[in-house]
Amino acid sequence: MNIRKGMAGTLALLLTTSMLAACSSNGGTDAPAASPGSTAATQEGKLDPVTLKIMIPGDRPRDFDAVIAEAEKRMADSLNVKLDVVFVPFADLAQKTQVTLSSGEPIDLIFDAPWLHITQQIAAGSYAQLDDLLQQYGPNILKNRPQEMWDANKFDDKIMAIPNGVTFVQGRVYYVRKDLREQLGIAPIETYDDLIKFAYAVKENMPDIVPLLPSGQDVSKGLSEGAYRRYWKENVDNVMPSPVLPESLVLYTKNNDGKIYNLFEEMEPSVWSWIENSRKLYQDQIISQDVLAIKELLEPAKQGRVAIIPSNEFGVGTDTQQALKSVNPEAEFEAVTFMNEEKGAILTNALQYNFISVPAVSKNKERAIQFLDWANQKENYDLLAYGIEGTNWEAVGDNQYKVLGDGYAWFPYAWIWNPTLDRQDAAQDEETSRLDAWSADVGNFTMDVLAGFTFDSAPVVNEISQYVSIEAKYYTAIFNGVVDPDDYWNRFKAEAAPLAKKIQTELQSQIDAFLVSR
Amino acid sequence: MGFIRELTKNRQLYALAIPGIIFLALFSYIPMVGHLIAFQRFQPVKGIWGSDWSGLANFEFFFGGQDWLRVTFNTVYLNALFLVFGIGAALLLAIFINEAGSVLLRKLSQSLIFLPYFISWLVVSLMMLAFMSSDGLLNDWLGRLGLEGVNWYQNAKLWPFILTVVYVWKFSGYYSIIFMAAIVGISNDYYESARIDGATRLQQIVYITIPSIRSVIVVLTLLGVGRIFFGDFGMIYGIIGDNSILYPTTDVIDTYSFRALRQLGNFGMSSAVVVYQSIMGLATILLFNRLARRIDPDSKLF
Numbered sequence A: 001m002n003i004r005k006g007m008a009g010t011l012a013l014l015l016t017t018s019m020l021a022a023c024s025s026n027g028g029t030d031a032p033a034a035s036p037g038s039t040a041a042t043q044e045g046k047l048d049p050v051t052l053k054i055m056i057p058g059d060r061p062r063d064f065d066a067v068i069a070e071a072e073k074r075m076a077d078s079l080n081v082k083l084d085v086v087f088v089p090f091a092d093l094a095q096k097t098q099v100t101l102s103s104g105e106p107i108d109l110i111f112d113a114p115w116l117h118i119t120q121q122i123a124a125g126s127y128a129q130l131d132d133l134l135q136q137y138g139p140n141i142l143k144n145r146p147q148e149m150w151d152a153n154k155f156d157d158k159i160m161a162i163p164n165g166v167t168f169v170q171g172r173v174y175y176v177r178k179d180l181r182e183q184l185g186i187a188p189i190e191t192y193d194d195l196i197k198f199a200y201a202v203k204e205n206m207p208d209i210v211p212l213l214p215s216g217q218d219v220s221k222g223l224s225e226g227a228y229r230r231y232w233k234e235n236v237d238n239v240m241p242s243p244v245l246p247e248s249l250v251l252y253t254k255n256n257d258g259k260i261y262n263l264f265e266e267m268e269p270s271v272w273s274w275i276e277n278s279r280k281l282y283q284d285q286i287i288s289q290d291v292l293a294i295k296e297l298l299e300p301a302k303q304g305r306v307a308i309i310p311s312n313e314f315g316v317g318t319d320t321q322q323a324l325k326s327v328n329p330e331a332e333f334e335a336v337t338f339m340n341e342e343k344g345a346i347l348t349n350a351l352q353y354n355f356i357s358v359p360a361v362s363k364n365k366e367r368a369i370q371f372l373d374w375a376n377q378k379e380n381y382d383l384l385a386y387g388i389e390g391t392n393w394e395a396v397g398d399n400q401y402k403v404l405g406d407g408y409a410w411f412p413y414a415w416i417w418n419p420t421l422d423r424q425d426a427a428q429d430e431e432t433s434r435l436d437a438w439s440a441d442v443g444n445f446t447m448d449v450l451a452g453f454t455f456d457s458a459p460v461v462n463e464i465s466q467y468v469s470i471e472a473k474y475y476t477a478i479f480n481g482v483v484d485p486d487d488y489w490n491r492f493k494a495e496a497a498p499l500a501k502k503i504q505t506e507l508q509s510q511i512d513a514f515l516v517s518r
Numbered sequence B: 001m002g003f004i005r006e007l008t009k010n011r012q013l014y015a016l017a018i019p020g021i022i023f024l025a026l027f028s029y030i031p032m033v034g035h036l037i038a039f040q041r042f043q044p045v046k047g048i049w050g051s052d053w054s055g056l057a058n059f060e061f062f063f064g065g066q067d068w069l070r071v072t073f074n075t076v077y078l079n080a081l082f083l084v085f086g087i088g089a090a091l092l093l094a095i096f097i098n099e100a101g102s103v104l105l106r107k108l109s110q111s112l113i114f115l116p117y118f119i120s121w122l123v124v125s126l127m128m129l130a131f132m133s134s135d136g137l138l139n140d141w142l143g144r145l146g147l148e149g150v151n152w153y154q155n156a157k158l159w160p161f162i163l164t165v166v167y168v169w170k171f172s173g174y175y176s177i178i179f180m181a182a183i184v185g186i187s188n189d190y191y192e193s194a195r196i197d198g199a200t201r202l203q204q205i206v207y208i209t210i211p212s213i214r215s216v217i218v219v220l221t222l223l224g225v226g227r228i229f230f231g232d233f234g235m236i237y238g239i240i241g242d243n244s245i246l247y248p249t250t251d252v253i254d255t256y257s258f259r260a261l262r263q264l265g266n267f268g269m270s271s272a273v274v275v276y277q278s279i280m281g282l283a284t285i286l287l288f289n290r291l292a293r294r295i296d297p298d299s300k301l302f
Helices: A002-033 A064-075 A090-102 A118-123 A131-137 A139-143 A147-152 A178-183 A192-205 A218-223 A225-231 A269-283 A298-302 A318-327 A365-375 A378-386 A430-440 A458-479 A485-517 B002-009 B011-015 B018-039 B057-064 B067-099 B103-118 B121-132 B137-144 B156-184 B188-196 B201-212 B214-226 B233-240 B244-250 B253-261 B267-295
Strands: A050-057 A081-088 A109-112 A173-177 A210-212 A251-253 A306-311 A333-336 A355-357 A393-396 A400-403
Touching (some): A118 A355, A131 A139, A173 A178, A173 A192, A192 A210, A192 A306, A218 A225, A218 A458, A225 A269, A251 A485, A269 A485, A298 A306, A298 A318, A318 A333, A365 A378, A458 A485, A458 B057, A458 B253, B018 B267, B057 B253, B067 B156, B067 B201, B067 B214, B067 B253, B103 B156, B121 B137, B121 B156, B156 B201, B156 B214, B188 B201, B233 B253, B253 B267
Parallel strands (some): A050 A081, A050 A109, A210 A306
Antiparallel strands (some): A109 A355, A173 A333
C-alpha cells in the first residue's frame, strides 16, 4: 500500500518535471526568432539578413536549389533574404499546415485555401491582417491583381491572405478519348447529348472500356455526374451550391437573388432531372459500376481503361496525356466543355482557390511581404515561376513560355500567381489558350451578389458536422445513380432535413445582414 | 518511508525502468491533458489554458444524431471479429508451423505469412480493387466457372466478412510469431512423457501446447479488448474510403468523425470523440480483466 502511494508520488513528480521541461523548451524556440528581424536598414539600403521560412504544397522540383540560389543572389544587396522553403505533399497538406499553425511554429509565409481551412484559421486568429503591410511594402502585389479580386477575397472586409490565381471561373471539361471517337466514326463532341451518344457507342462496341467514370468520392462530390451538370449551358437559372457547403447542391442559390433555397423543401426540377439521368446511365452501365470504390479517377484513365472522365481545368494535363500515350501510343485525350460562353451568363464570386498568408506568430512580417513584392516583379516572377531561363524555360513573346526539360515543375499558384505576370504555355492548343484567356477576364462574367461574403459557422457548428456526415452517406451515391433515387432521397431527407433547415436559416440571416451592409 | 528504502536499496534495478517511465509519461500521460480540449471552445492561439470552457457542447454533434449507435456497434463488432479470428488463425498457424518437420519449410512459411504485415493499407486497397471490382479478377474467375459475378463494392452485407479475411491475412503472421516464441519456450519433457504415454499429436496440442501458452493468448486478447472502441482508421478508410454504400456495415467511430470534422477541423469536437472512445475502452478492459481474474487468476493483466 505504502509502496503504491509512493509510486504515485514519483509518477506525479516525473509528470510535473517533464511538463516543466516541455514548457521551458517551448519558450526556448522563441529565442532565435527574436534576433534582428526588424526592417532597420543598415548602410546602402541593405537590410539585416533574415531567413524566411515558407511552407507551400507540392513536391520540391529538382532544380529548385539553383533557382533559390539565384533568387538569393539577386536579393543579396537589397532585401538580403534567405529562403527556407518547405514543400508539403498534397496528401499531408491539411494536417501538416494545421499542426504547424496550432503549435505556433515560427513560419513566415504559409499556403492556405478555402478548400483547405482558411476561414477556420482566420477565425482562430492564426493569420496577420495584411491591409497596412500591403499598402506600405506591397505595391506590386496590389497592382498585379485587379480590384475585383481584392474586394471579393477579403474576410470580414480585411485582407487576411493574398489571393493567387488568374481566373474568375474554374474550367470544367470532360476528357474524351479522341482515338476511340474517331475509331467509332463519331464527329467532334459539341453538346452533352453528343457526349452521351459517344458513351453508349463505346459501351456497345468496346466491352473492355468503361464509358464514363465520374467521381464517387465525398471530397470531390462536385464531380459526381448529376452534380457536374450544373456547369453546363442548360443550367440557365445558375443553380449553384450555397457558400456554407461549397460542393453540395442541397442548399443552393439560383438566379443571383441572394436567397438560399433548400432541395428538401422543394425539389428543383433541373437537379432532379440530372439525378434521374445519372440513374439511367448507371443502370445502363455507362457510368462505371465501381464509381464509389475508385479513389483516383486519373489512374484508370491513364491506363486507357476509361473513355470519359470529368476534370477541373481547361485542356488536358500533360502528365495524364503522356501516361496514357506510354500505355498506348495511339490513345489521346481531348478536352470538351459545355460551359456557357455568352457574356455575363456565368456568375463569378471572384473567390480564388489559392492564398498565401503571413502567420500571426511570424517575427518577419514586413520582410515576408517585401519578399513577395519582390517576387511580384516581372523578371523575379519569371525566375520563381518558371526557373532559370535557358535551362528550364525560354520565353515565347512577352506572355508565353516554352518548358525545357522537367527540372522545374510549375507551381506559382502556391505563392505568387497573378493575372498580370502569368505566361501561357506555348505548347497548349489554341482552344485551351482561348478558354484560359476567357476565364481570366472579369468582364465576361456577372458578379455574384454574395461575392465577398464569408459564413461564420460557429452558431451552427454542430448542425454542420452532423449534416456533413449524413450527406456523405447519400450524396455521391444518389448523384451518380448508384442507388434508387426516390428511396434514397427520402431517407436522406428524413435524416438531414431538420439540420439543413437550421443551417439554411442561419445562413440566410447572415446573408441578409451582409446584403444590407453593402 | 519503506518506499524510499526500497528505492535506494534496489536503485540499479529501478534505474532500468526510467527510460520506459519517461516514454510513458511523454507519450501517454502528458497527452492526456489534451482531453480537456473536449470541454472547450478550443482556439490554438489561446492554448489549452486560455480557451473558453463550453461544457458538453462538443459532444452534441456526435450524440445528437442517430448514427453514433450504428458506428459504435460497427466498431465493436468488426474489432471483435478481427480479435477472435485474428488470434484464432495466428494460434493455428503457430501450431501448424511448429509441428512442421522440415526446418526449411518452417522458416520459409514463417517468412511468407509474415510478409503481408509490411504491405501498407493503400497498396492493399489497390490490390483489392483489382481483385474485386465489377470487372476484376474474382468476377472473371466466377464467370469462367459459369457463376454470376458479384458486385462486391455495392454489397454492404459481405464486408464484415471480407474485412475479417483481409485482417487475418495481414496480421495473423505477425501474431503467430509471438505464439511461436511462447511455444518454443515449452519444455520438451512434457512432450516426451506424453509420447511415452501414447498421446497422439492432436492430444499433445490440446493438452500441452495450448494450456501452456494460455496466458499469452489471454494477454493478447485483453490488449485487443482495450482498443475495441478504436477502429483501425488506416485500414477502414484505406479500403472503404468514401464508398457510402458500404457505410451501414463498415463505418466505424474513427471514419465517421473524420468525415464529420474534416471540413471543420474542430479540435474540441474530435477530442470529444476520443474521450468517448477512451472511457468506453477503459470500461471494457476493466470488465474483461475482472472476467479473466475470475476464470483464471494467473492470466489477469493487473
